[in-house]
Amino acid sequence: MIEMLIATVIGVIVLSGLTAMYVVASNKQRDFSKQAQQYENGRYGIEILAKDLQLAGFYGYYSSYTTPTSLPDPCYADTDTATYLAALGNPVYGYNAADKDTRATGFPVSCGTWLNDDNLQPGSDIIVLQRADTTDIRAAGTNTLAEDIYLHANAFSGAIQIGDGNAPPTLLNVKGSTASPVRKLHVHVYFVAPCSIPADDNATGLCTGNSDDDGRPIPTLKRLELTSDGTTRTMRIVPIAEGVEYLRIDWGLDTGNPFRDATVNSSGQQINSATRLPGDGTPDSYASNPATAAQFANAVAARISMLVRNPEISFHFTDKGQYTVGSLGTLGPFNDGYRRHAFAADVRLTNLSGRRENP
Secondary structure: OHHHHHHHHHHHHHHHHHHHHHHHHHHHHHHHHHHHHHHHHHHHHHHHHHHHHHHOOOEOEOOOOOOOOOOOOOOOOOOOHHHHHHHOOOOEEEEOOOOOOOOOOOOOHHHOOOOOHHHOOOOOOEEEEEEEOOOOOOOOOOOOOOOOEEEEEOOOOEEEEEOOOOOOOOOEOOOOOOEOOEEEEEEEEEEEEOOOOOOOOOOOOOOOOOOHHHHOOOOEEEEEEEEEOOOOEEEEEEEEEEOEEEEEEEEEEOOOOOOOOEEEOOOOOEEEOOOOEOOOOOOOEEEOOOOOHHHHOOEEEEEEEEEEEOOOOOOOOOOOOOEEOHHHOEEOOOOOOOOEEEEEEEEEOHHHHHHHOOO
């Protein structure tokens, strides 16, 4: 009897130890899984944004656009084709958040439907880019989608077409014999929203408050896109990466002119006589808050900084770390249970810098 009691006690002790080991191992595994998700979300988010920026300003053969006098309206979705064509002169631009507690400002009121206080995370910049699709729908034998926006251009002239569901009209190339490409025009507005899935899972994708994401809002990198469903043209919100808390972009500006054969244009600006553009395609300085169309026209590079947290808390963990997020500065400690990681990438705006390189 005594031996059985001793054996039982020993068994209970061993079982308790094994259970404790299992719980610890299970928690560690769960934590590793959360960290892997965090790294993957951050890597994916910065990769999507970087690749899109590399394509910014791609308009096929067309490069004869001029810089507008003011920044375009990134949320314009009406029928004036001249507005879309003029906007091509600013392939990249953005709106700056002054500090970690302030929302980005300066965007047009037309964006207020999507970029309102409930749907915009404080401390994150807004990035706008425009480009044409790399696929020529004429070459692919594809009809236009009704109400979608297309760029129809050769090297010296461009036209905006609103899709009607039929094959695109013919615009001859510079040789006057072959039809020029027709490409869908993309307008992408990147921003950070305070939630991933709105409380009512509404069709617009707008965050509404603390009840989003089942009461635990997850800040998320999202993209506002100009699109059509074949009937109506509008802006649509597309989630990109969960857990992105802060997004900062510092623009590399090419404002110098090292060429000895520089000339002065009608605006009094020194330009390279070979390219007819200022600079040499290399950034001379970085700025977090260019404000005018002319300043953004000199952007040839972008330095992306992103702070990403895990969508779920890690038990028995307190974040005491500090993180540098570009010109936003050092953030933290947050003293909560979320693990974080800072991501950064330097991106060359290939289509914009390449046009300034000396032939």
